[in-house]
Amino acid sequence: MNDIAIDLQRIVKTYKSGSIEVQALRGVTLRIERGEYVAIMGPSGSGKSTLMNVIGCLDRPTSGNYHLDGIDLSALDDRALAKIRLEKLGFIFQGFNLLPRTDAMKNVSLPLFYAKVSPRERRERARAALAEVGLADRGHHKPSELSGGQQQRVAIARALINNPAVLLADEPTGNLDSTTSEEILALFESLHRAGRTIVVVTHDEEVAERADRVVRLRDGLVLSDTPTARGHFSGGSIVPQEATPQS
Amino acid sequence: MLDYIRETLELMQANLTRTILTLIGLVVGVAAIISIQVAAAGMAAAVSGAFRGINVNTFFIFPKSTQGSTQRANLGLSDLTLLEQNVPGIETAIPFGQTRTIVSAGHQHVMLKFGGESYRRFSTAPVVAGHAIARTDVENASPVCVLSSKAFARLFPHAVDPSTVLGQSVYVGPKRYVIVGVLGPATLSTASLGFDINNDVVIPYTTFYNDYQRGRPLFGIQVLGSRDATLATLEANAKRVLSQAHGGSIYQTFDFGFFTKQIDGFFGVVGTIVSAVGAISLLVAGIGIMNILFVSVSERTREIGIRRAIGASRATILIQFFVEAFVLAFSGSLVGMLAGLGIGELAQQLFIARISGTIAALPWTQAMLLATLFATVVTLVFGTLPALRAASVDPIEALRYE
Numbered sequence: 001m002n003d004i005a006i007d008l009q010r011i012v013k014t015y016k017s018g019s020i021e022v023q024a025l026r027g028v029t030l031r032i033e034r035g036e037y038v039a040i041m042g043p044s045g046s047g048k049s050t051l052m053n054v055i056g057c058l059d060r061p062t063s064g065n066y067h068l069d070g071i072d073l074s075a076l077d078d079r080a081l082a083k084i085r086l087e088k089l090g091f092i093f094q095g096f097n098l099l100p101r102t103d104a105m106k107n108v109s110l111p112l113f114y115a116k117v118s119p120r121e122r123r124e125r126a127r128a129a130l131a132e133v134g135l136a137d138r139g140h141h142k143p144s145e146l147s148g149g150q151q152q153r154v155a156i157a158r159a160l161i162n163n164p165a166v167l168l169a170d171e172p173t174g175n176l177d178s179t180t181s182e183e184i185l186a187l188f189e190s191l192h193r194a195g196r197t198i199v200v201v202t203h204d205e206e207v208a209e210r211a212d213r214v215v216r217l218r219d220g221l222v223l224s225d226t227p228t229a230r231g232h233f234s235g236g237s238i239v240p241q242e243a244t245p246q247s
Numbered sequence: 248m249l250d251y252i253r254e255t256l257e258l259m260q261a262n263l264t265r266t267i268l269t270l271i272g273l274v275v276g277v278a279a280i281i282s283i284q285v286a287a288a289g290m291a292a293a294v295s296g297a298f299r300g301i302n303v304n305t306f307f308i309f310p311k312s313t314q315g316s317t318q319r320a321n322l323g324l325s326d327l328t329l330l331e332q333n334v335p336g337i338e339t340a341i342p343f344g345q346t347r348t349i350v351s352a353g354h355q356h357v358m359l360k361f362g363g364e365s366y367r368r369f370s371t372a373p374v375v376a377g378h379a380i381a382r383t384d385v386e387n388a389s390p391v392c393v394l395s396s397k398a399f400a401r402l403f404p405h406a407v408d409p410s411t412v413l414g415q416s417v418y419v420g421p422k423r424y425v426i427v428g429v430l431g432p433a434t435l436s437t438a439s440l441g442f443d444i445n446n447d448v449v450i451p452y453t454t455f456y457n458d459y460q461r462g463r464p465l466f467g468i469q470v471l472g473s474r475d476a477t478l479a480t481l482e483a484n485a486k487r488v489l490s491q492a493h494g495g496s497i498y499q500t501f502d503f504g505f506f507t508k509q510i511d512g513f514f515g516v517v518g519t520i521v522s523a524v525g526a527i528s529l530l531v532a533g534i535g536i537m538n539i540l541f542v543s544v545s546e547r548t549r550e551i552g553i554r555r556a557i558g559a560s561r562a563t564i565l566i567q568f569f570v571e572a573f574v575l576a577f578s579g580s581l582v583g584m585l586a587g588l589g590i591g592e593l594a595q596q597l598f599i600a601r602i603s604g605t606i607a608a609l610p611w612t613q614a615m616l617l618a619t620l621f622a623t624v625v626t627l628v629f630g631t632l633p634a635l636r637a638a639s640v641d642p643i644e645a646l647r648y649e
Contacts, residue, residue, distance in 0.1 A: 058556060058642050079560045086558025097553045097646065101257060106250075113250060114558045158557070 004067070005166050005197040006032040006055060011064035013050050013220075024050035025061070026220035032199065034165070037192040039208035039228075040201045042217035049170075051217065052201045056089055056168050057081045069165040086114055090159025094171035096151040098143040098158075104130060105139040108157045115162060129157040133187060149180035156187060160196075167191065169200045173207055185210050251567050255574040258543070269539045270579035272532030277583025277621055278590060280525040281614050285591020287514040289599040289607040304472035305369055306482055306502035307343055308489065320496035321464035322489075324456065329492055330468065334484045336476030339367040341452040343467035344460055350448055351418040352402040359398055360445075361419060363452030369471055370430065370445055372396075376409035377428035380451050384427070388453035392417060392424035398447040399429050417448065422458055424450055478502050529621065532579065533629035540572055540633035544640075551637055552645025565638040572630030577622035584618040 013025040024047045032038050042048040053059035054066065057073060066073045069088050076084065091097075098107045109117075109126035117125070130136055133153040143151050152172060159167055169188070173181035189210065192198055200211060208214050209228055216223040259266040310320040330340040345362040364370065366382040372395065384391050394402065394412070403412050409429035416423045450458075472481045482500040489498050544551070551564055559567075588609050595607065 053643050056556070079562060082555070082558055082560035082563070085556065091556050093646065097549070097556075099550055099553060101254075101261070110554070111557050114554075114563060162558075 003034050004031060005034045005036070005069060006030065006199070007065075007067040008055070009065040011051070011054060011061045011066065013047075013054060013059065014062045023220055025054070027064070028217070028220070028222055030215060030222060030225070032166075032197065034197055035192075035195050036213060037188070037198045037211045038200070039211035039214045040199065040217065041203060041205075041208050041214055042223070043203065045219075046217040047220040048201050048203075048217050050220075052168065052170055052199075055166070055199060056091060057085050082114075086111055087162060088165045090162065090164040090167045092152070092155050092159050092167065092169035092172045094174040096143070096148070096155045096175070098151055098154055100143055103140045103142050104135065104146065104154045104157075107143070107154055108161055110158065111162045125161055126157075129161045130154070132160065133157045147180070148176050149183055152176060152180075152184055153187065156184075156191075160191070165197060167196055167198045169198065171202055171204075172200060173202075173204065181207075251570040252574055255571045258571070259575065259578070265539065266575070269535045270532070270575070270582065272528045272535055273576065273579030273621070273625065274532075274583040274586060276525040276528035276532055277580050277618060278587040279521050279528070281584055281587025281617060282590035282594065283514075283518050283521040284613070284617075285588060285607075285609060286594045286599070287518055288610060289591070289595040290510055290514060291607070304474060304476065304478060304481075306470050306472070306478055306485075306500050307467050308470060308482075308485055308498050308500045309343075309467040311497040311499050319494055320498075322468055323465060326465070326468060326489060326492070329488060330470065330485055333488045334481060336473050336481050337485070338471045338473050339365045340468050340470045341365050342456055342460055342465045343469040344452075344455055344465075345446060346459070348419055350398070350402065352412075352415065355402050355404065357398075357401045359401070359447035361448045361450075362446040363455030364393070364446070364449035365452055365471070367471055369469065370449075372445075373431035374428050375431045377413045377426070379428050380449065381427075385451045385453050388451060388457050390422070390424050390450070390454060391427045392448050392450045393428040393430060394426060395430045395445070395447045395449075401447075419448075424448075424454075478504065529625065533625045536572065536575055536579075536625060537629040537633060539575070540568065540630060541636065543571070544568065544633050544637045547637075548640055548645045551640040552642040555640070555642035556646060561638040564640070565634050568634035568637045569626060569630055572634065573622060573626040576625040576630070577619070580618035580622040580625075583621075584614045588614055 008028055008030040011025050011028040011030075012023070015022045015024055026047075028047070028051060040048050040051060050059065054061050055068075057068070061074075068084060071084065071088075073081070073084065085091075098104075099110070102110075105123065105126045108129050109122040112122040112125060127136070127139060130139055133156050135150060135153055135157065138146060138150060138154075141150075143154070146154065152175075156167075167188075172188075173184055176184060185207065188198055188200070192212075198211070200207060202208055210230070211228060212230055213225070213227050215225045308322075310322065324342070327340045327342070330337055341363055345360060347358060348361050349356050350359045350361060351357075364380050366380050366385050368379055374393075375396075377393075379393055380391070383389070394409075394417075396409075399406070399409055399412065402417060406412055412426050412429065415426050417426060418424075470481070470485060472478060482502070486498045486500060490496060554564060554567075555561075588611070592609060
C-alpha cells in the first residue's frame with residue numbers, strides 16, 4: 001500500500017490547434033495523500049480542467065510523471081488506463097452523467113459490469129452503495145424520475161462502488177441549488193471522515209472552503225497550495241493521515 | 248454481454264419505427280432467399296415423389312421424328328426381343344401404348360387410362376388383391392386385367408374389399424377382361440409432369456397389341472432396365488442396337504431425368520434471380536443498418552464518454568456496438584427467416600402439394616444457419632465502421648458535449 005494517492009511531477013500538457021501550441025499545464029507538481037480532501041481552484045483557462053483530465057486518466061500529460069496509488073501511469077496503454085479508471089478512480093461530474101435510459105441500480109452497478117463482477121454481486125453491491133448515499137428506495141427509478149440532488153447522489157454511489165483510491169469530482173454542485181449543494185457537500189464530508197481521498201475541482205469558493213486544502217492554479221501552474229480553516233495541517237507541510245478507505 | 252443485448256432491444260423498442268424501416272430490407276432479402284430455397288426443395292421432393300409410382304429405371308425409345316415417315320425406321324414386335332436379347336441390363340421391353348377410354352363394370356362407365364404391362368412390372372404400386380399380370384398371361388395374350396386403386400374405386404364404388412372383385416369382368420367397348428388383381432392405394436403419379444405412364448387399368452402388353460396395335464408400326468418402345476444398370480449406358484446401347492438393325496436409322500430416347508433437369512434448370516434460373524434480388528436488398532439493408540448505427544453513435548456520444556470515464560476500454564465499447572449491430576441484424580434476419588419459411592410453406596401448400604401430393608419438411612436448421620450467417624456478415628461488413636467510430640470517441644470531448 002502507498003500513502004501517496006496522487007503524485008504529479010512537473011506535469012506539462014500541450015495542445016496543438018493547427019500551428020498554434022497551447023500550453024494548458026506548464027509543469028504542475030502536486031502530491032495528495034491518502035485520505036485528503038483537496039479542492040483545485042482556478043479561473044477558466046487556468047488549466048484546472050486539463051489537470052482534472054490528467055488526474056482522471058482521461059488525458060495523458062505531454063511530459064512529467066504521474067503516479068496514482070503508487071502506479072506509474074506513463075507507460076500504460078488504453079486498456080490499462082481504462083482498468084485504472086475502473087479500479088482506482090471514481091468520477092463525479094457537474095452534469096451527473098448518468099445513463100438516461102437506465103435505472104439507478106444499473107447506473108450504479110455499471111463499473112462492476114466492466115469489472116466483470118457477477119450479476120448477483122452487482123445487485124447486492126449496488127443496493128448497498130445506494131443505501132450509503134440514502135437512496136435505498138430509489139433503485140428502480142430512472143434518472144429522469146429523480147431530482148438533481150438524487151441524481152448526483154446516484155452518481156456518487158456509482159463512483160464509490162468500486163472502492164476507488166480517489167474520488168474525483170468536477171464542479172459537483174454546479175447544477176444544484178444551495179440546499180441540495182449543502183446535502184452533497186455534507187455527503188462528501190462524511191465520506192472524507194470515513195477515510196476517502198477526495199479531489200474536487202471547482203471555481204466556487206464556498207465549495208472549496210469545505211475541503212482541507214486548496215490548490216489554486218493560474219496559467220497552467222500552481223499558484224498556491226494552502227490548508228483551509230478546516231484543514232488538519234498547516235504551512236504546506238503534509239501530515240500523514242491515519243484513516244484508510246473503508247470497503 | 249446479456250446487458251448489451253437487453254440494452255439494444257430496449258433501444259430498438261424505443262425507436263420502433265426507425266428500427267422497422269431499417270430492418271425491412273434485411274427481412275425482404277433473407278425472406279426471398281429462404282423462401283426460394285424452401286420452394287426449390289419442395290419442388291425437388293415433388294419431382295422425386297412423382298416418380299415414386301414408377302420404376303425409375305424406365306426409358307422410352309422412339310424413331311427420330313424427322314424420319315418417322317420412312318418405313319425403315321419403323322419399330323415392330325421383333326425389336327422388343329432384339330433389345331431384350333442384345334442389350335445387357337434390359338429386363339423387358341414392351342410396345343409403348345396408352346389410351347384414354349371408357350371402361351365399364353356393371354352400371355359404371357368411367358373414362359380411364361388403359362394400357363399394356365409386362366410381367367416384369369413398370370409400376371411400383373403394391374398388389375393388394377389377386378396378382379399382377381403373370382408371365383403366362385403375357386405369353387398367351389390372355390384377356391385379363393389389373394386395376395389401380397383409382398380404377399377399383401371408380402368402377403366398384405360400393406365394394407370395400409378389393410378381393411371381392413377378382414374374377415369379375417370389365418369391358419372396353421365389346422372387349423371383356425377378367426380382373427385378376429388390384430393395386431394398392433394412390434401411388435404418386437407423373438401426371439403432374441403432363442405425362443403419366445401409370446395406367447388405371449392394365450392388360451398384358453401382348454393382349455393390348457393384339458387388340459389395339461396390330462398391323463401398325465409401334466409408336467415407341469418402353470424399356471425397363473435392371474436395378475443396377477445405368478440408364479445412360481442402356482439408352483446408348485439400345486439406340487446402337489436398333490440403329491444397326493434398321494440400317495442406320497436414328498432413334499431417340501427419353502427418361503425422367505429429362506424432367507428433373509428441366510425443373511432443376513427452372514429453379515436454377517429463378518433461384519439466381521431471387522438470390523440476386525436478395526443480395527441487393529441485403530446490401531441496401533446493410534447500408535441502412537450502418538446508417539442507423541452511425542446515428543446511434545452520435546446520439547450516444549455522451550453515453551460513450553460516460554462509459555469510457557467509468558472504466559470501459561476502447562475494446563469494450565467496440566464490442567458493445569458490435570453486439571448492438573448483431574442484435575439488430577439478427578432480429579431482422581430472424582423475422583426474414585420466419586417470413587421466408589412461411590412463404591415457402593404457403594407456396595408448397597398452394598402449388599407444389601397440388602402437383603405432387605407431398606410437402607417437403609421445412610429446413611429449419613438450414614434457415615437458422617443462413618439467418619445467423621447473414622446477420623454475422625452484415626454485422627462485420629456494415630457494423631465495423633460505426634463501432635470503430637464509437638470506440639474512437641474521445642471521452643473528454645464527449646463529456647463536454649451537451
